[in-house]
Amino acid sequence: MTLPGWRDGHAKEAVLEFVRRAVAEVPVEERVAVFDNDGTLWCEKPMPIQLDFILRRLAAMAEADAALRDRQPWRAAYEREYGWLATTLDEHYAGDDRNVRVLAAGILAAYEGITVEDFEAQSERFLREVKHPTLGREYLRCTYAPMIELLDHLAANGFTSYIVSGGGRDFMRPISNEVYGIPRERVIGSTVALEYRSDEHGGTVIHKAEADYLDDGPEKPVRIWSRAGRRPLLAAGNSNGDMAMLNFAQRPGKPSLRLLLKHDDSVREFDYISGSEQALKEAERQGWTVVSIRDDWATVF
Template sequence: MPIFIISYLVALLWFTSYAFAADKLPSWNDGPAKAAIVEFVKNVTGEGGPDYVPPPDRIAVFDNDGTLWSEQPMYVQLAFALDRVKALAPQHPEWKDKQPFKAVLENDPAGLAAAGERGLVELIMATHAGMSTEEFERIASDWVDKARHPRTGQPYTQMVFQPMLELLEYLRVNGFKTFIVSGGGTEFVRPWAQRVYGIPPEQIVGSTIKLKYEVTDGRPRLTRLPAINFIDDKAGKPVGIHYQIGRRPIAAFGNSDGDFEMLEWVTSGSGPRLGVLVHHDDAEREVAYDRKSHFGRLDRGLDEGPKRGWVIVSIQSHWKCVLRHACGLPVPSK
């Protein structure tokens, strides 16, 4: 190989490495939020330093809805459940006269809201159970690939937050293991989290429904039952983390009061800790919401987070671009 080509490649490698080192989070504006994250990572990875944390203990947990991807105008899994009601309606003629199914079929948001939490659970049970785990994985994966966000018309996998994708990768490069800890269903997130977030199925902690082991026509299978097994939200998040991960993380990222207990538990441990809340305050590039939102309500966290030393990330001030599709990046391949 000619010497000038070798020199060029060496220079290119140096420039690429320098650029990455100079701006580890390129979609983040310089400021206190970015500085706090970078300083934390620097401290816990600096061998010989007082805050050094060995790689096995470098665990970071992330909420999903509103933290890694958009949760407005409704949680994505709820949109999935509503579409499933419409798809299954021909098999259930009784639904046209029964709430909350009637409200879904008539596109009646007021009627759906009136059904409350009990009605939503009924929808989930009717649309997420009565099939094997493999069948549900296929249905959920196909829906995520084909469904479109009602406001932008983009695939839901393009409604992820580019700055958070960079943060996930930045942490992994520095020896962290990243987990999703979601109030949504574990088996709804697992089929696509690897290709979208780089997080494998075994690193998804979420809500679950009960399963039953059966042998049908000589073939073993796990059947999803119409009964809640575990709700991984609010005080359930630390419990879910303990059950599945078995170590207390050193960093936690959320966006709503549903994540409060997770951040509280993570940051109360000994040694260096990082708690981060994403504040949706950018009406122009995404949606502005916090204290009064039906989805992703952030009230207590805004009041108590700063007092607890948590980093409040302002989307408006701290992110150069927000949604993956608006940052000009392609849809992750299946």
């Protein structure tokens, strides 16, 4: 049975019809699909998973240095002031990045000087061991089963899929192949600046306390083109930050599919539209396929 986790209806039929057309009309090398991660492939509430990872590091820094406890974002992490963090993310999606810059400065400082290997080891251990605060399952088990089915269905039909996330590229890489069937070289995400340091053991690459790029909004199509060298046929997202990527998934004369995931299931997951208001309006205007977690998915995790 194809896509068993999807209920029969418009969304499932749109996916199946798109794949049928793509296989019939598009050469395999042009079958490219791109997926946001937070809120599209795995759960992002009550906060993005990577933010939990970072907050634990900031709290540890504040525990060791009392002077940090009066400064954001260390204060929010140390005092578990999650309201400030939620407001900061809402402001970002509304176009106000003043507090996001404050948060970003703390994030950059949190892992300054760490090697890329050590960072990946810490992130992988966190994802395997730490449980979601309300769902009670390990973070790696907070991926959406219907989206995994979609990735598998696309792969079986000659598609090459990429993760294109505002989250950290190197945070996702250690588990991307195991969880999504997407190899690490097809993970596109935000990153800090990196620096190579030579030594007698072949040298290493370390994190610098400088931003490189934030893979969100209009930056997503740029990064897709830079990495894949192709315009995707399918794009899936869930927020205002994914609008440019979904718009980019258009090829004149070729089948295309823009999927916008709607979080409207308070029983099995979460019910919210904050951060996706503009995207939902654009979906209606352009005829994107809106996927309702409540109505279109027979299972969630």
